[in-house]
Structure formats: C-alpha cells, structure tokens
Amino acid sequence: xxxxxxxxxxxxxxxxxxxxxxxxxxxxxxxxxxxxxxxxxxxxxxxxxxxxxxxxxxxxxxxxxxxxxxxxxxxxxxxxxxxxxxxxxxxxxxxxxxxxxxxxxxxxxxxxxxxxxxxxxxxxxxx
Amino acid sequence: xxxxxxxxxxxxxxxxxxxxxxxxxxxxxxxxxxxxxxxxxxxxxxxxxxxxxxxxxxxxxxxxxxxxxxxxxxxxxxxxxxxxxxxxxxxxxxxxxxxxxxxxxxxxxxxxxxxxxxxxxxxxxxxxxxxxxxxxxxxxxxxxxxxxxxxxxxxxxxxxxxxxxxxxxxxxxxxxxxxxxxxxxxxxxxxxxxxxxxxxxxxxxxxxxxxxxxxxxxxxxxxxxxxxxxxxxxxxxxxxxxxxxxxxxxxxxxxxxxxxxxxxxxxxxxxxxxxxxxxxxxxxxxxxxxxxxxxxxxxxxxxxxxxxxxxxxxxxxxxxxxxxxxxxxxxxxxxxxxxxxxxxxxxxxxxxxxxxxxxxxxxxxxxxxxxxxxxxxxxxxxxxxxxxxxxxxxxxxxxxxxxxxxxxxxxxxxxxxxxxxxxxxxxxxxxxxxxxxxxxxxxxxxxxxxxxxxxxxxxxxxxxxxxxxxxxxxxxxxxxxxxxxxxxxxxxxxxxxxxxxxxxxxxxxxx
Numbered sequence: 138x139x140x141x142x143x144x145x146x147x148x149x150x151x152x153x154x155x156x157x158x159x160x161x162x163x164x165x166x167x168x169x170x171x172x173x174x175x176x177x178x179x180x181x182x183x184x185x186x187x188x189x190x191x192x193x194x195x196x197x198x199x200x201x202x203x204x205x206x207x208x209x210x211x212x213x214x215x216x217x218x219x220x221x222x223x224x225x226x227x228x229x230x231x232x233x234x235x236x237x238x239x240x241x242x243x244x245x246x247x248x249x250x251x252x253x254x255x256x257x258x259x260x261x262x263x264x
Numbered sequence: 265x266x267x268x269x270x271x272x273x274x275x276x277x278x279x280x281x282x283x284x285x286x287x288x289x290x291x292x293x294x295x296x297x298x299x300x301x302x303x304x305x306x307x308x309x310x311x312x313x314x315x316x317x318x319x320x321x322x323x324x325x326x327x328x329x330x331x332x333x334x335x336x337x338x339x340x341x342x343x344x345x346x347x348x349x350x351x352x353x354x355x356x357x358x359x360x361x362x363x364x365x366x367x368x369x370x371x372x373x374x375x376x377x378x379x380x381x382x383x384x385x386x387x388x389x390x391x392x393x394x395x396x397x398x399x400x401x402x403x404x405x406x407x408x409x410x411x412x413x414x415x416x417x418x419x420x421x422x423x424x425x426x427x428x429x430x431x432x433x434x435x436x437x438x439x440x441x442x443x444x445x446x447x448x449x450x451x452x453x454x455x456x457x458x459x460x461x462x463x464x465x466x467x468x469x470x471x472x473x474x475x476x477x478x479x480x481x482x483x484x485x486x487x488x489x490x491x492x493x494x495x496x497x498x499x500x501x502x503x504x505x506x507x508x509x510x511x512x513x514x515x516x517x518x519x520x521x522x523x524x525x526x527x528x529x530x531x532x533x534x535x536x537x538x539x540x541x542x543x544x545x546x547x548x549x550x551x552x553x554x555x556x557x558x559x560x561x562x563x564x565x566x567x568x569x570x571x572x573x574x575x576x577x578x579x580x581x582x583x584x585x586x587x588x589x590x591x592x593x594x595x596x597x598x599x600x601x602x603x604x605x606x607x608x609x610x611x612x613x614x615x616x617x618x619x620x621x622x623x624x625x626x627x628x629x630x631x632x633x634x635x636x637x638x639x640x641x642x643x644x645x646x647x648x649x650x651x652x653x654x655x656x657x658x659x660x661x662x663x664x665x666x667x668x669x670x671x672x673x674x675x676x677x678x679x680x681x682x683x684x685x686x687x688x689x690x691x692x693x694x695x696x697x698x699x700x701x702x703x704x705x706x707x708x709x710x711x712x713x714x715x716x717x718x719x720x721x722x723x724x725x726x727x728x729x730x731x732x733x734x735x736x737x738x739x740x741x742x743x744x745x746x747x748x749x750x751x752x753x754x755x756x757x758x759x760x761x762x763x764x765x766x767x768x769x770x771x772x773x774x775x
Contacts, residue, residue, distance in 0.1 A: 247293040
C-alpha cells in the first residue's frame with residue numbers, strides 16, 4: 138500500500154520550489170496532479186494553507202489586511218513591520234463593518250484589533 | 265475659535281479610531297478541519313504543546329479543548345464541552361497554558377465539575393490559587409515513610425489492614441459489595457474524630473442520583489464542611505471523566521503542600537479507564553489489550569503516585585488515596601485490576617459471598633493486605649490486632665470442619681467458636697465508624713476469651729453493652745485509651761479495667 142505523504146512535506150516541497158524561482162503555476166500543477174492521483178482532492182484547501190505556511194516560514198508572507206478605511210503608506214509600513222518577514226505582500230480589504238482598527242490574517246496567525254471584535258467581546262462579557 | 269465642520273470632526277475621530285493598535289501581537293491561529301464524538305481535528309498551531317488548552321471560537325462563544333494528539337499535519341484536541349457548537353472552519357487559538365483548576369479552602373463544602381465550576385447551585389468559586397491538573401509527583405527526597413494512621417473507623421480495616429497517611433489502598437470488588445460505603449465511612453470518621461483531614465471525593469461517571477444521596481448523607485453527618493466533591497455523571501463527555509481524578513488530586517495537593525492532610529477517593533477507576541479508552545480510540549490511537557491504549561497503566565500510575573507523605577522540610581503534609589476498582593465476577597486477575605493492584609500499597613477485597621452471608625463490611629481477610637501495616641497503626645490497636653488476625657486465619661483453615669460439630673476435639677471446637685465470634689464482632693453498621701478505644705476494647709474482650717460464654721449471635725449486643733458501660737462509667741480512661749499511645753494488654757491498667765467490665769457484661773448475655 139502506498140504510504141500517504143504528509144501535507145507538511147508536500148507544502149515544504151512546493152514552497153522550496155517556489156522560493157527557488159520555479160513558476161508557481163507549474164508547481165501547483167504538480168501538486169494538483171498528485172492530489173488527483175492519490176485521491177486527496179478534498180484536502181486541497183488544507184494543502185494551500187500548508188503551502189502558505191511553508192512560504193511564510195521561508196520569509197514570503199501573504200497577509201490579508203481588513204480595515205474600515207483604506208490604508209495610507211505609513212500604516213502599510215507599520216503592518217509590514219508588525220509581520221516582520223523579509224517579503225510581505227498585503228491583500229487589502231476595506232470593510233466598513235469592522236468600524237475601526239485592523240484585522241490582520243497571515244498563514245498560521247491572526248490579529249483582530251477591530252472595534253467590531255471589541256464590541257462583540259464586551260457583549261459576551263456582559264452575558 | 266475657527267469653525268470646525270462637524271463632518272471633519274467625525275472623520276478625524278474615525279481616523280483616530282482606525283489608527284492601528286500596535287500594542288497587540290499576532291497570535292498563532294489554526295482551523296478546525298473536522299469535529300465529532302468530542303474530538304476536534306485542527307490544522308495549524310504547529311507550536312502547540314501536549315495537553316495545552318486551545319480556544320475554539322464558535323458562533324456561540326469560546327469552547328475550550330486540550331491538545332492530545334500532536335501529529336505532523338493536524339492536532340487532535342479533546343473538547344471540554346459539547347461538540348454541538350463547534351463546526352469545521354472555526355478558528356482555534358492557543359490559550360498559552362496547560363489545564364488548571366481552582367484550588368484552596370474556598371472549595372470546601374462544594375460540589376464542583378472537574379473544571380472547578382459549581383454544580384451545587386451555589387455562588388461561583390472565587391479561589392485565590394490554581395493548581396495544575398497534570399503535575400509531576402514528588403521526588404524521592406521530598407518524601408517521608410508513612411507512619412501516621414488514617415483511621416477509617418471500620419474495625420476490620422483499622423485492626424487488620426491499617427491505612428496510613430500518604431498510603432494508596434485499593435478498594436476492589438464486584439458491584440454492590442460495599443466499596444463506596446467504606447469510603448463514605450472513612451470520610452465520616454475524619455469528622456467524628458476531628459482529625460482535620462480534608463476529604464476529596466471524585467465521582468467518575470457515577471449516577472448523579474448516587475452522588476446527590478452521598479452529598480446529602482455527608483451533610484447530615486456534618487462532614488461536608490471538610491469535603492470537596494468533584495462530580496461527573498455518565499452523560500458527561502469522556503474528557504471530563506478523564507480529567508476528574510487529576511483535577512481532584514490537584515485540589516487535594518493544595519492541602520498536602522500546605523502542611524495539611526487530605527484524603528482522595530476515586531470512585532471508580534474502572535470507569536476512568538473506560539473513558540480513557542473511548543477518548544484514545546476516537547483519537548485513532550492504536551488499541552492494545554482489551555482495546556485499551558498502551559499507556560493505560562501510566563494513566564493510573566501517574567495519578568496515584570501523587571498521593572504521598574511529604575518530608576518534614578516540605579511541611580509533612582500528606583495525601584492518602586483510596587482508589588476503587590470494580591471487578592466482574594470477582595476476577596482480580598483482569599487487566600485493569602492487576603494494573604492498579606501493582607501500583608497501590610495494598611488492597612481491601614470485598615467479596616459478594618460474604619456480603620450475602622450478612623458479613624458486612626464484606627472484607628476478605630485472606631485476600632486483603634496493607635503493605636504499610638503496623639507502621640500506620642496506633643500502639644493500642646496494634647497490641648490487640650495480632651490476636652485478631654491469628655484467630656481469624658486459624659478459623660479460615662478450620663471453617664470447612666465447622667459442619668462436623670460434635671466430632672471435633674475441644675481445641676478445634678474452641679478455635680472455630682472463637683473465629684465465629686470474631687467474625688460476628690467485625691460486622692459493623694454503615695455510617696457508624698468506631699474510635700480507637702471502641703475498637704481496641706471490643707477486640708480485646710473477644711480475643712482474650714472474655715466473651716467465650718456468649719453465643720456468637722449475641723456478640724454484637726454484648727459489644728454494645730460493654731462500650732456503653734465503659735463510656736458511661738470510665739469516660740476519662742477511655743479518652744486516654746483513644747489517644748492510642750499505650751498498649752492494651754491483660755496486665756495493663758486499661759486491660760484490667762476492660763476485663764472487669766467485660767466479665768460483668770458477659771454474665772448478662774451467657775447462653
């Protein structure tokens with residue numbers, strides 16, 4: 138029986154190829170082919186997360202930043218400083234529902250300093 | 265003052281609020297990939313520690329879990345509550361600490377869950393201290409040998425299988441043989457004799473009606489003030505049944521570490537092993553013998569090793585354990601019973617046959633043992649117990665001849681009759697623990713032959729009359745005797761006194 142390759146190993150392999158300069162598309166094609174062949178298509182979301190984790194460990198971080206208003210250059214620099222990785226790519230999302238503050242999501246980590254969350258926490262504490 | 269437009273003011277306020285709060289840090293976060301049967305599988309959180317508490321953010325609030333399976337791709341976390349509110353996709357954070365429970369005198373008189381939440385309808389527990397649920401046992405140098413008695417008040421135990429403070433004595437037997445009754449009587453005795461020992465009763469998967477009855481009885485006997493009850497019912501998640509004895513031990517350790525004495529009762533560890541088996545199978549750990557996981561021995565050994573007598577340097581406190589194991593059809597050679605027998609410092613074996621013969625407590629004198637023995641006995645009881653053990657063991661050897669009656673020689677007949685009287689003497693009603701002087705005087709009277717003319721069926725009446733007369737007419741001497749410092753022999757003052765009174769009492773009961 139073929140031994141199942143752990144997701145972490147798949148992710149580390151893909152991340153090392155990407156950071157070495159290989160084309161992202163070709164790496165993902167290989168991973169997709171393996172998942173199809175081994176009947177593990179259902180794990181694709183987790184595999185993507187694991188690849189993002191591995192890339193983050195290698196210094197390439199893609200982060201989602203959600204704020205109530207668009208970030209200015211100073212704020213952008215502060216976010217990148219907070220994340221602290223050599224290469225940070227920000228995906229900025231403007232969502233007025235958060236009211237204020239910031240929600241920062243990186244692979245494997247999260248910071249939710251939005252007003253929305255603080256109000257929710259206050260409500261829960263009152264219950 | 266320049267006009268400031270209201271819109272500018274509100275924008276300015278919004279900008280100020282939108283300013284990033286850099287004092288907060290990025291926290292590691294995982295995601296629930298699947299959940300069911302009380303186990304949540306989490307992707308991420310690669311730096312989670314073994315047994316670390318995880319917080320799962322669900323729509324209805326935070327559900328706590330603890331990480332038990334740390335695997336390459338995911339973590340198996342056992343939920344500490346219902347799995348109904350937890351869904352795949354919920355985010356999971358590390359709490360940054362291992363499981364702990366509130367400990368301290370604030371818990372006395374309360375019935376709590378293994379997480380320290382009140383179950384008795386009383387106010388929330390505001391304990392100043394917290395104790396770790398999983399904790400290493402005290403090392404060799406921190407211990408002292410067991411030398412102080414833990415009086416159960418049950419004559420058969422205190423005389424023949426004495427328990428000391430810091431000892432682990434197993435109570436083992438089939439269902440409905442009086443195992444919990446022994447534990448309850450021991451707790452009641454601590455209040456009656458004002459020993460100051462704190463009781464911690466851990467109910468593992470017990471019917472809640474039984475726990476309620478027990479709490480009621482303890483309240484009636486005035487014991488609840490020095491007792492903590494940690495209760496889990498059969499419908500509670502297996503994780504809580506698994507944690508209950510460890511949480512209870514953490515509560516008992518508080519008193520041990522503060523120069524006091526505590527008594528742990530685990531009722532019962534068989535259900536504990538079954539709950540752990542359930543958890544392990546759901547965590548996909550490989551099953552071993554009888555489908556138990558490979559570390560089922562370690563499950564109990566690390567629990568019971570925390571019960572100890574501390575050295576004088578550490579305050580000389582103690583934690584005594586009375587674990588209970590339920591056997592099937594009297595089989596003490598089964599897997600879990602043999603495991604726990606090898607861990608503990610002795611066992612009290614309860615036999616169904618004795619129970620139905622009316623010998624209650626149904627303690628098997630042949631199979632029971634206390635490995636601490638005389639070191640944990642008061643001088644008084646020790647001086648009379650030798651005759652008791654000898655008499656009973658001779659009786660056991662000859663018991664099969666009892667049916668021959670008149671065909672036996674006089675010596676054999678008298679040994680059989682002595683054994684029958686001793687057996688009758690050791691019968692004891694529930695909730696009536698006996699003090700040191702009561703036990704010593706009763707055993708002395710029978711083993712010295714002072715009640716030889718009394719038929720075995722009237723021994724208990726004669727015992728009651730003897731004790732009443734001694735307490736009424738010689739209270740000071742009995743109070744002195746109960747200190748346990750003096751041997752009770754036929755030549756001693758107390759011995760002569762008891763002999764005189766016993767002879768006088770015996771005249772009224774001779775057949």
